[in-house]
Amino acid sequence: YGATIMMHSNGHESLVGRLENFEMRRAGQAFRLGRYPIHFHMIGTVRQSYVRHCSVHETFNRAVTMHGIHYLRVQNNVAYDTMGHTYFLEDAIETKNVITGNLGVLTKASNALLATDQTPATFWITNADNYFSGNAAAGSDNYGYWFKPTIRVDGASEGTPQAENVCPQGTPLLLFDNNVAHSNGRYGVRIYDNEDGWYPREKPCEAVGAQNPFVPMVLSNVLTYRNLVNGAQISRVAKVNFKHWKIVDNQERGIEMPGAQGGLLLGEWGTNHFDDVLFVGTTAESESFTNKRMGLETAAWQ
Secondary structure: OOOOEEEEOOOOOOOOOEEEOOEEEOOOOOOOOOOOOEEEEEEEEOOOOEEEOOEEEOOOOOOEEEEEEEOOEEEOOEEEEEEOOOEEEOOOOOEOOEEEOOEEEEEEOOOOOOHHHHOOEEEEEOOOOOEEEOOEEEOOOOEEEEEOOOOOOOHHHOOOHHHOOOOHHHOOOOEEEOOEEEOOOOEEEEEOOOOOOEOOEOOOOOOOEOOEOEOOEEEEOOEEEOOOOEEEEEOEEEOEEEEOOEEEOOOOEEEEOOHHHOOEEEOOOOOOEEEOOEEEOOOHHHOOOOOOOEEEEOOEEO
16 A cells, blocks of 8 residues: 545645655555545645646556546646556546646556546546646556546535535536647547537537527637547537647547547537648558558537
8 A cells, every 4th residue: 555645624725735846756545535645635725725746657446536626726736656547636526626737647457446448548538627738648558638528426425515506517617728648548528428518518518598598618729649549539518629739640540520429510600610720641650550540520510
């Protein structure tokens, strides 16, 4: 079993946790829920707290877990050789956290906790109301960034008063800008949901309609390259805008919107679009990638 650091106190701003310029090695405890190397747990708002300029490597259970917290700053950290989802938003209630300048390398599959940890992501994003900028995800067994907003808040936060008005699958994206994904085992960026999809709207917990329209989802300035399947895979979304992307040297496709997995685009005609996106099929450095199929494979439109 490895070392763990847990920050927990019941109530907004009830603690200040500041972790900076230190190293954790062989940390976290596999098969033990909540035993992560760095874990902010069920506090609420933590505006005065941060994790920055830290290195976490050779872990047995994630790297940095944000659980039931808001406004935490996770900045300029390095996580290497980690088991399971590395930078982890746990219950889909977590919002307004600032996750910038972080590097995650060699995220490995784990059988210790969630089923999805068997196909891990360096950045596991269950609520889009967070700020992601300047991060890099490299060499994951499966995914760099995995957006998987749930229908409702789950885990220990489910059923709490704070969860009543939180509907992740209708929640708009705060910011996803200037992030990099490369050399991942499947996709650099994955947006995947169940049949309900990720359809951000002005009132997230109410049905979409004339008085509650879809809200644009802008993912900007992304570089995704040399991933072993696709640069990005997008499932059921609405008003998605890929802005200033560079998609290079991916094994099979630049972007896939798979109809076979229920891929579906919603929104008025022209509201799902690509703006200044560069597709590069093959460079001299990737001549060994021989199974390339296409730059963009689109889904059905409704």
